[in-house]
Amino acid sequence: MFLGDGxxxxxxxxARTLMGQRxxxxxxxxxxxxxxxxxxxxAKTYCVNAQIxxxxxxxxxYLCGVKANRGTIGVTAAVPRFHCVAAEEEQHQLSSIAAWALEDGRDAGIVTTTRxxxxxxAGAYAHTAARDWESDADARVDCGTDAVQRDIAHQLVHSYPGNQFKVILGGGRREFLPDTVIDEEGTPGRRSDGKNLIEQWQVDKISRNVSYQYVWNRDQLMSAVESQPDYLLGLFEGSHMQYHMQANKTTEPSLAELTEAAIKALSRNEKGFFLFVEGGRIDHAHHDNLVHLALDETIELSAAVARATELLSEEDSLIVVTSDHAHVMSINGYTYRGGDILGPSDDLGDDGIPYMTLSYSNGPGYRPYSNGVREDVTKYDYHDIEFLAPAAVPLESETHGGDDVAVFARGPQHQMFSGLYEQSQLPHLMAYAACIGPxxxxCD
Structure with a gap:
């Protein structure tokens, strides 16, 4: 399952237009x-208590098959956001398609460009009343030092199904390290409980007498692909991985490289596997109105999917590509065919001032009028990756959109994914095709 966040x-x-114009x-x-x-x-993306x-x-x-409250992960809507106890109650916890695969003797893994x-x-393995509780320090802010619920990083390393994932690749070292430790690239840890979860992950593998490897840069990942340990943990940044257009290519693997490494590792299980791959920084760029970066991250997700299609047979491997939610970027104006997708429309506003083909309903790209006159943003280098696309309403962070999102499918039972349906149907459709889960x- 590939997810383009946002x-x-x-x-x-x-993104497809930019790719062609390149x-x-x-x-x-x-x-x-x-x-x-x-x-x-x-797919319809609304949640139990949220229109958007x-x-x-x-x-x-899309991973557990049940809609929930905004801000919660892997729990039913009986759990309110920030409730310090409810998510620990087993009757409220949801099981993910990754767990269904493991229970059938298959392998599972996650890949992301975020933490x-x-x-x-986290939807693949965690049960939490607050998405922000990534380390114990986060949970203590809301629940105090006696917080009952385990933080998300702890769950990944010590709880089922995360502790059984054969492949974990992405960013977020800081959530696994004590606040007294500085990681390989100078980022301080955030944990207040003194635990080094990277070391604990390694100790767990030693106790099981399985081979393992922890990697933090591209060269180490490439070596691990060759040596093929039973378990692979790769954390390539203290926080999120770098945007592709800004990345240090010597230390930062691409999403396609991460995907290939995961598929090669998981394909050793003859019964098959479930892999979740997220192009997560599409969302972050949109929130900052950095439209060039958002589109480039989408193109990078496309490259990762292309690599997966080369590695996996259409006969026995179902690939589903979708998104979790929309954003409020729009394509507007009456630009002629082939017009620069990052540039201004061929049209002018009624005030005689140009406007951009791509703009946002809200966000940090808002520019106040000067003496009642709208700013001509074409005076800026709108191909610069840090150019803020214009927004109509000022907000520090642009919002999500409530639109339906597209779902693309290839492989066994792909035809089931046509039509309009609830987002929560996705893992059930995938499980039906894979003959796993409830x-x-x-194959019945």
Missing amino acids: MSVPTLTA DNRPGEESQLAFEAFPTVGL ADSACTASA VTHASP GLHA
């Missing part, structure tokens, strides 16, 4: 790798 339909359109074509006719999949559907969702309640939907404890990947199976 990958709205307009994001797909703009190859000196008009762009509109281009196709992201997964847009060639034979089946396309739409966040990445936490949606993770519960591995962030909302989306409910009916294709």
